[in-house]
Amino acid sequence: MGFLDRRIKIVLAANFIxxxxxxxxxxxxxxxxxxxxxxxxATVGVAFLCEHLLRGLAAPLFGALSDRIGRRALxxxxxxxxxxxxxxxxxxxxxxxxxxWSLALGITGAVNMPVANALLLxxxxxxxxxxxxxxxxxxxxxxxxxxxxxxxxxxxxxxxFLAASxxxxxxxxxxxxxxxxxxxxPLERAAQPMLFAGVRDPALLRxxxxxxxxPFSMGLVVSATPLFASDFGVGEGYIGLVLGGxxxxxxxxxxxxxxxxxxxxxxxxxxxxxxxxxxxxACYAAIPDVAAALLxxxxxxxxxxxxxxxAVPAAVARLAPPGRRGAYQGGWALVSSLSMGSALxxxxxxxxxxxxxxxxxxxxxxxxxxxxxxxxxxxx
Numbered sequence: 001m002g003f004l005d006r007r008i009k010i011v012l013a014a015n016f017i018x019x020x021x022x023x024x025x026x027x028x029x030x031x032x033x034x035x036x037x038x039x040x041x042a043t044v045g046v047a048f049l050c051e052h053l054l055r056g057l058a059a060p061l062f063g064a065l066s067d068r069i070g071r072r073a074l075x076x077x078x079x080x081x082x083x084x085x086x087x088x089x090x091x092x093x094x095x096x097x098x099x100x101w102s103l104a105l106g107i108t109g110a111v112n113m114p115v116a117n118a119l120l121l122x123x124x125x126x127x128x129x130x131x132x133x134x135x136x137x138x139x140x141x142x143x144x145x146x147x148x149x150x151x152x153x154x155x156x157x158x159x160x161f162l163a164a165s166x167x168x169x170x171x172x173x174x175x176x177x178x179x180x181x182x183x184x185x186p187l188e189r190a191a192q193p194m195l196f197a198g199v200r201d202p203a204l205l206r207x208x209x210x211x212x213x214x215p216f217s218m219g220l221v222v223s224a225t226p227l228f229a230s231d232f233g234v235g236e237g238y239i240g241l242v243l244g245g246x247x248x249x250x251x252x253x254x255x256x257x258x259x260x261x262x263x264x265x266x267x268x269x270x271x272x273x274x275x276x277x278x279x280x281x282a283c284y285a286a287i288p289d290v291a292a293a294l295l296x297x298x299x300x301x302x303x304x305x306x307x308x309x310x311a312v313p314a315a316v317a318r319l320a321p322p323g324r325r326g327a328y329q330g331g332w333a334l335v336s337s338l339s340m341g342s343a344l345x346x347x348x349x350x351x352x353x354x355x356x357x358x359x360x361x362x363x364x365x366x367x368x369x370x371x372x373x374x375x376x377x378x379x380x
Contacts, residue, residue, distance in 0.1 A: 207377075278367035285360035
């Protein structure tokens with residue numbers, strides 16, 4: 001692909017490593033906190049919610065800051081701090097320690113999503129931005145697949161191995177940005193830089209009020225489905241195999257799909273993607289055998305993910321005025337982080353009060369309602 005210059009390759013490689021390092025560990029942390037640290041699921045859900053909330057609140061600040069001082073320094077600092085904080089989950093022995101660890105991880109993790117996306121958008125030609133984001137998501141899906149599939153078996157041997165590999169991965173990311181991404185980088189300048197500019201934009205707020213269902217559902221798949229399956233006796237090895245294996249579909253097809261729909265604009269197919277996500281939740285609720293439900297539901301979810309993974313950040317980029325790309329990506333990161341973080345919290349509450357099956361049915365209904373509203377955006 002002609003637009004893929006050396007600097008984009010470096011950012012893609014850094015995102016690949018960071019996703020592999022994070023998700024190989026985070027996917028199974030809910031199980032570790034419940035089983036090993038003896039913390040109840042509702043408390044773990046609140047802690048994860050606090051982490052994502054803090055990350056989301058800080059993301060617009062870091063995104064806007066990167067619009068003013070540049071992207072590279074923030075990305076290096078974030079990777080170094082995350083490499084130190086992430087393995088400290090091994091020291092968690094109760095709710096207070098869990099919340100302290102979650103808040104620290106929320107701060108260190110607030111940089112990468114908005115700033116790395118903004119950097120990719122800086123480097124890509126305007127007409128190929130959705131394809132660039134899709135290629136980035138493809139790289140992250142491959143990383144998720146390669147990391148999560150063996151990580152479930154590694155977790156069965158000991159979580160200390162996962163902690164060491166995650167820390168090493170983030171050190172590699174910092175080194176990559178520091179040594180390979182040298183020289184001046186393109187950066188638009190706004191006439192009047194504003195912190196939290198995107199958060200106050202009614203157009204972005206209206207979009208976020210509907211599109212939140214996508215990161216929320218992603219949070220359910222990443223953090224709730226492992227516990228759902230584990231509660232019914234499914235082992236970590238099979239869980240990692242299913243979650244990683246279905247990402248292969250996204251890795252193979254995300255770029256061709258994005259290239260095909262790029263001409264129509266990022267808004268056109270979001271309603272259809274939401275329908276697929278609702279169907280995935282319905283599979284978790286309705287298929288009697290949990291192992292089969294996990295497999296089929298995650299596969300259906302992947303088809304929706306093919307669309308929304310690149311279309312949503314591309315839509316946010318289209319809403320952003322010149323010079324505020326980082327701020328708008330940060331504003332969406334706030335919504336995304338809060339949505340993803342709340343997934344495990346609500347799952348814990350609904351699981352304890354109603355059970356897993358009714359919880360998935362409720363999620364399917366909410367997503368279906370969001371799909372109805374997203375179809376209104378098809379002509380934008």
